[in-house]
Amino acid sequence: MKIKLLLLATLIVFSSCGGVKKYNEQIGKLHSPQELKDDVDAAYNQLKKYHPRLYQYTSKEVLNFKFDSLKQSIKTPLSSRDFYEKLSPVIASVRQGHLVISPPNIKRNRKERKEFREKAFSFYTMKFEYLDEKLWLINAMGKDTLLIGSEVLAVEDKSPKELIEKYNNLIASDGYNKTFYDGFVGSRFPGFYIKNNGFQDSIRITFKNTDSIFTQTILWKNKKDAETISKDSLAAGVGEKIAVKKLTKEEKKAKQIKKYNSKRGYIASTKEYTRTFSLIGTDSLTAYMKIRNFSNGNPDDFYEETFNTIDSLGITNMILDLRNNGGGSLAEIDDLYSYFTDSPYTLVRPSEVNTRTPFFPFLINNTNPGVVQGLAVLFSPVILTHNLLKTKKVDDTIYYRFKASKEHKPKPNNYKGNLYVLVNGNSFSASSILSTQLKGTNRATFVGQETGGAYNGTVAGLFKGYELPNSKVSLRIGMMQVETYYKVEPDGYGVPVDKEITPTRADREAQRDPEVEWVLNDIKIKG
Incomplete structure (x- = not known):
C-alpha cells in the first residue's frame, strides 16, 4: 500500500510538472484567428448563461454588434495578452464593475512556487493616488518611505497618464458613472501594472520630488531581507496613531494584540487596520469611523464596542468615512446599518439569478483548484438542498434570498445624532449599497464625490x-443582482453627494483633508 501511495504521489508530481509546462507553452504561443474567434464565442456564451443583467446598461443589439465586430477584426494570429487587450473593451461595454477579465500568467512548479513565496516585491505595498492627472506615491514601507510624496514621472518608458488611460479602457464601472475610473486605477496601480504587463524581475520608476528627478529600480528580495514595521505603532486614520498597550507578560501581550487586530481587521501587507475609530474636532467631540473595506477581521465586536463608546459619551456628531472602500460583506454592512436606524428595515431585495443552483458554477469551474471542485461534488447533496431552499421562481424569474433581504431590527444602542458620510469614486459595491440605504432614508449628509458603485x-x-x-x-462573472431596497431613476449612476468636494494635490501637500474640514466647519456653524 505504501508503495502504491508513493507511486501515486510521484505520478501527481510529474503530471503537475507536465501540466505547468504545457500551460505555459499554451499561453506563450500565437493563437490562430479561428481559435480566438472560438474564445470570443465562449466568453459571450458564458455571459449569456450566468449574468442576470447582461443587457441592463447596453442593449442586446449593441452588445451583439460589438462581439461580432471583434470577431471580424481578428485576421492574424495573436498572443494571449494581445487578445486580452482586444476582448477587454468589449467586456467592459457591459458596464458592470464586478465583471472582470484577466490575462493569463505563467504557472510555476512546486519548487518555483516555494522560491517565489520566499521573496517580496515592495512595489506591491506601495500606495498611489491619481490627482490633477498626475500619479503620486502616498504610502510605502521600509526604505521606500523616503519616496512618499513624490510624483511618478514614468514607469519603465511609459507615463502614468498614458498607462491609466489605457487601463481605464479595459475596465468598467457600474452603469454610466465617471468618478470610478481614475481613482480606482490610481489606488490600485501596482496591481493593474503587473496584471497588464505580466511578471517582471524588476520595475524601473522615475520619481520627482521638489526639483529632484531620480530613478528607482524595484527588485524582488528575500523576505528576511525586507524591512518590516513594528505592529505596535501603525497609521490608522485622520491624525490617529494606534498604540498597543505594553504588558509585562509576553504571552498576554500577544493575545491582546491578536484580539485587538481581529476586531479592527489588521492588514499585514500594508500594516494598517480595516476599521478605525477616533474622536476629532476642537469645539465639540466628533466621532470619526474609517472603514477601508467590509471583508476581514471581527466587525461585530468592533461595531458593538464603538457604538457603546459613542452612546456612553453622548456624542451627537459622527463621520463615517467610506472613501476608497471597495466593498465586501453584505452581512457586515447590514450589521453596521442597524446602528444607524431606530426602525425595522430591509437592506436589499431578493437577488435575481439565472439558476436555482448558483453555488455549483461558483465552485465547479475551470479556474478553481481540483480539490475545491472535488469537495463540491462530495457535498453536492447539501449544496443542492441549500440552494433550492434559498431560491424561488416567480413569473419565470429566479430569486436568491440573502439574509439581508429580510426585515431586521435596529440595535438597542443605535446612534441618533447627526451623521456625515464621506464617499468618492472608489466607494464601490457594498459601500455603495450601504450609502444607498443611508441616502434613501435621508439619514446622512453626503460629502465628497458620487460613489463609483x-x-x-x-x-x-x-x-x-x-x-x-x-x-x-479568464473571466469572473457576477451571478447575483444585488438590488438595493431604495431605487432612483435614471438607473446607472452612483449615490450623489450633498456637498461635492474634489481633493487636489495642494491639499495633500498641506496635509489637509478638505472633506473632513468641511464637515467640522458645518458642525461648528450649526452649533
Missing part, C-alpha cells in the same frame, strides 16, 4: 470563474 445595486454575490479554452484569458 450604482445607487440601484450591482451584480455580485457569487462569481463564476471561466478560463477561455485557447487563449486562457
Whole structure:
C-alpha cells in the first residue's frame, strides 16, 4: 500500500510538472484567428448563461454588434495578452464593475512556487493616488518611505497618464458613472501594472520630488531581507496613531494584540487596520469611523464596542468615512446599518439569478483548484438542498434570498445624532449599497464625490470563474443582482453627494483633508 501511495504521489508530481509546462507553452504561443474567434464565442456564451443583467446598461443589439465586430477584426494570429487587450473593451461595454477579465500568467512548479513565496516585491505595498492627472506615491514601507510624496514621472518608458488611460479602457464601472475610473486605477496601480504587463524581475520608476528627478529600480528580495514595521505603532486614520498597550507578560501581550487586530481587521501587507475609530474636532467631540473595506477581521465586536463608546459619551456628531472602500460583506454592512436606524428595515431585495443552483458554477469551474471542485461534488447533496431552499421562481424569474433581504431590527444602542458620510469614486459595491440605504432614508449628509458603485445595486454575490479554452484569458462573472431596497431613476449612476468636494494635490501637500474640514466647519456653524 505504501508503495502504491508513493507511486501515486510521484505520478501527481510529474503530471503537475507536465501540466505547468504545457500551460505555459499554451499561453506563450500565437493563437490562430479561428481559435480566438472560438474564445470570443465562449466568453459571450458564458455571459449569456450566468449574468442576470447582461443587457441592463447596453442593449442586446449593441452588445451583439460589438462581439461580432471583434470577431471580424481578428485576421492574424495573436498572443494571449494581445487578445486580452482586444476582448477587454468589449467586456467592459457591459458596464458592470464586478465583471472582470484577466490575462493569463505563467504557472510555476512546486519548487518555483516555494522560491517565489520566499521573496517580496515592495512595489506591491506601495500606495498611489491619481490627482490633477498626475500619479503620486502616498504610502510605502521600509526604505521606500523616503519616496512618499513624490510624483511618478514614468514607469519603465511609459507615463502614468498614458498607462491609466489605457487601463481605464479595459475596465468598467457600474452603469454610466465617471468618478470610478481614475481613482480606482490610481489606488490600485501596482496591481493593474503587473496584471497588464505580466511578471517582471524588476520595475524601473522615475520619481520627482521638489526639483529632484531620480530613478528607482524595484527588485524582488528575500523576505528576511525586507524591512518590516513594528505592529505596535501603525497609521490608522485622520491624525490617529494606534498604540498597543505594553504588558509585562509576553504571552498576554500577544493575545491582546491578536484580539485587538481581529476586531479592527489588521492588514499585514500594508500594516494598517480595516476599521478605525477616533474622536476629532476642537469645539465639540466628533466621532470619526474609517472603514477601508467590509471583508476581514471581527466587525461585530468592533461595531458593538464603538457604538457603546459613542452612546456612553453622548456624542451627537459622527463621520463615517467610506472613501476608497471597495466593498465586501453584505452581512457586515447590514450589521453596521442597524446602528444607524431606530426602525425595522430591509437592506436589499431578493437577488435575481439565472439558476436555482448558483453555488455549483461558483465552485465547479475551470479556474478553481481540483480539490475545491472535488469537495463540491462530495457535498453536492447539501449544496443542492441549500440552494433550492434559498431560491424561488416567480413569473419565470429566479430569486436568491440573502439574509439581508429580510426585515431586521435596529440595535438597542443605535446612534441618533447627526451623521456625515464621506464617499468618492472608489466607494464601490457594498459601500455603495450601504450609502444607498443611508441616502434613501435621508439619514446622512453626503460629502465628497458620487460613489463609483450604482445607487440601484450591482451584480455580485457569487462569481463564476471561466478560463477561455485557447487563449486562457479568464473571466469572473457576477451571478447575483444585488438590488438595493431604495431605487432612483435614471438607473446607472452612483449615490450623489450633498456637498461635492474634489481633493487636489495642494491639499495633500498641506496635509489637509478638505472633506473632513468641511464637515467640522458645518458642525461648528450649526452649533
